[in-house]
Amino acid sequence: MAKERKIDLVILGLLTHEDLTGYDIKKQIDNGINFFWKGSFGSIYPALNDMEKSGLIKKKQEKTGGREKIFYHITVSGEKVLRSWLFEEQAANDLKYETLLKIYFGGVEKPEVTVHNIEVFEKQVKEELQILKLYKYNLEKVLDEKDHMNYYLTVTFGIDTYEAYLKWCTKAKKLLGKNVRKKNM
Known part of the structure; x- marks a missing residue:
């Protein structure tokens, strides 16, 4: 990942647990980590598109409840990026209030x-x-x-x-x- 966005890493981390839709990712952020990290639909969907193009995630369509939904799945490359980031010593801990x-x-x-x-x-x-x-x-x-x-x-x-x-x-x-x-x- 050339210029990594932190939202990419958030998404990859969430996808290590289960395949999620963009909406599910937003819900997970809002209900789980919003106390220390925020994410908007405006940042999630462009990140999903870019990560799919980069091969970090794969998109799959499934019918659930009679509706077509797009789920995202982390790839081996995506897991490598996430694991590599976990070992980086530098971390931005910016507070904006x-x-x-x-x-x-x-x-x-x-x-x-x-x-x-x-x-x-x-x-x-x-x-x-x-x-x-x-x-x-x-x-x-x-x-x-x-x-x-x-x-x-x-x-x-x-x-x-x-x-x-x-x-x-x-x-x-x-x-x-x-x-x-x-x-x-």
């Missing part, structure tokens, strides 16, 4: 606007944290099954990270509250 951009540039508005943005972020984190805790609970029952320890490790990373976010939200709101009181004096 629009909330942090709003906070960074929030000085142009009243501190209450920044507090509100933190509270919106905090609410989202709390909701996602509950989902992660449910995943953890369910995974703890099946840790001896293939790949479940790996899933569990990513889930516990997410829980620890989200709990740190909540701790930061509390501190940030407290600091902003002090700042508001000083300006009002």
